[in-house]
Amino acid sequence: MGKRLLGVVSAVVCVLASSAPLVAHHGAATFDTATEVTLKGIVTEWTWFNPHCFLKFDVKDASGAVKTWAVEAGNPTDMSKRGWKRTSFKAGDEVTVLLQPVKSGAAVGRIRSVTLPSGEILK
Numbered sequence: 001m002g003k004r005l006l007g008v009v010s011a012v013v014c015v016l017a018s019s020a021p022l023v024a025h026h027g028a029a030t031f032d033t034a035t036e037v038t039l040k041g042i043v044t045e046w047t048w049f050n051p052h053c054f055l056k057f058d059v060k061d062a063s064g065a066v067k068t069w070a071v072e073a074g075n076p077t078d079m080s081k082r083g084w085k086r087t088s089f090k091a092g093d094e095v096t097v098l099l100q101p102v103k104s105g106a107a108v109g110r111i112r113s114v115t116l117p118s119g120e121i122l123k
Helices: 002-025 076-081
Strands: 037-047 054-060 066-072 094-101 108-115
Touching: 037 066, 054 094, 066 094
Parallel strands: 066 108
Antiparallel strands: 037 054, 037 094, 054 066, 094 108
16 A cells, blocks of 8 residues: 555656646746837748747848747637637738737747738737
């Protein structure tokens, strides 16, 4: 009986220990949630995969320099429920992205909404 209890306790500890990084991963600590930035750019890539979808787009500043942004969205299942599709974007589409940037200042963020070339807004 002692070995069985030890096995159960070990299994519970393993599950709890492995779930801590998952909870931390889904936190908003890296994002500046008090700031929203609107950027207009050209889509370079739309990745429709678990655990997050990613949109990459090029933004040209006033001097003509281009910065590539990578912004995350939710998982495909949740995004589908909100009207997003694997085919929502294609390379070359001009989009306007409302995002929460990361605190580090890198060209990375979390999507709040995207306005498509047709004027449709995905949230």
